[in-house]
Amino acid sequence: MSSMKPDRSLTRIVHAVMELGLAGAFLGAVFFADSVGARDVSATVRFLAALTPVAVLGVWLGYYVWRLRALDELQRSIEYRSLALAGWAAVLIATGSGIMTLFADAPALAPVFVAPIAAAIYAVIRAVMFWRYK
Amino acid sequence: MKNALRQLRAERGWSQARLADLLDVSRQTINAIETGKYDPSLPLAFKLAQLFGRRIEEIFEA
Numbered sequence: 001m002s003s004m005k006p007d008r009s010l011t012r013i014v015h016a017v018m019e020l021g022l023a024g025a026f027l028g029a030v031f032f033a034d035s036v037g038a039r040d041v042s043a044t045v046r047f048l049a050a051l052t053p054v055a056v057l058g059v060w061l062g063y064y065v066w067r068l069r070a071l072d073e074l075q076r077s078i079e080y081r082s083l084a085l086a087g088w089a090a091v092l093i094a095t096g097s098g099i100m101t102l103f104a105d106a107p108a109l110a111p112v113f114v115a116p117i118a119a120a121i122y123a124v125i126r127a128v129m130f131w132r133y134k
Numbered sequence: 135m136k137n138a139l140r141q142l143r144a145e146r147g148w149s150q151a152r153l154a155d156l157l158d159v160s161r162q163t164i165n166a167i168e169t170g171k172y173d174p175s176l177p178l179a180f181k182l183a184q185l186f187g188r189r190i191e192e193i194f195e196a
Contacts, residue, residue, distance in 0.1 A: 008160055072159040073175050074166055133166045 015067055022060045029053035057115075078129045086122035090114055137194045140168045142186045157181055 029052040036049035068079060094114050100106035143153050143164075150168070154161040157178065166172035174182065183190045 072163050073178060074163040074172050075160060077172075130162075133162055133171055 018063060022056065022063065026053055026056045026060065029056045074133060078126060082122050082126040082129060085125050086118045089121045090118035093117055135170060135173045135194055135196060137167065139193060156185060
């Protein structure tokens with residue numbers, strides 16, 4: 001029975017590679033949308049190009065949900081807590097930045113940076129939690 | 135939460151990986167339960183009890 005199950009270490013590596021690939025695809029799509037947007041093209045083409053990174057994010061989300069379902073209860077709990085803390089931290093950072101921009105003329109934080117900030121915080125929290133339960 | 139998981143596992147000569155495999159969870163989860171860092175869900179506690187042929191309260195104590 002056990003030999004039929006995929007090795008968890010191998011699965012983890014495959015997931016890490018997939019996520020890196022999706023991150024790379026997202027970055028590539030952002031650069032693609034940016035380069036198309038800089039050209040003299042119709043609004044429709046620009047719109048479609050801008051949809052490319054959004055579509056990659058959609059695939060990424062679907063993959064993440066699928067991966068979550070394959071985790072056991074401790075790993076899933078770690079993921080949920082990391083997501084919750086990272087999401088809340090990102091909201092606080094975005095709000096703090098907005099207040100600084102509003103009242104102190106600080107440079108505005110573009111909304112496009114909120115997700116990478118949240119992702120970085122999420123990665124740190126998750127690493128700490130995995131280390132704690134190692 | 136204290137538990138007798140490590141002792142029960144040792145009695146059967148199972149490694150953490152073997153027990154994890156039998157319960158379909160990660161070795162990390164078994165280790166976290168054994169060290170008291172993580173309290174398993176009720177379904178997992180029932181699976182453990184069933185696997186070792188004990189009642190849940192014989193394995194876990196508050």
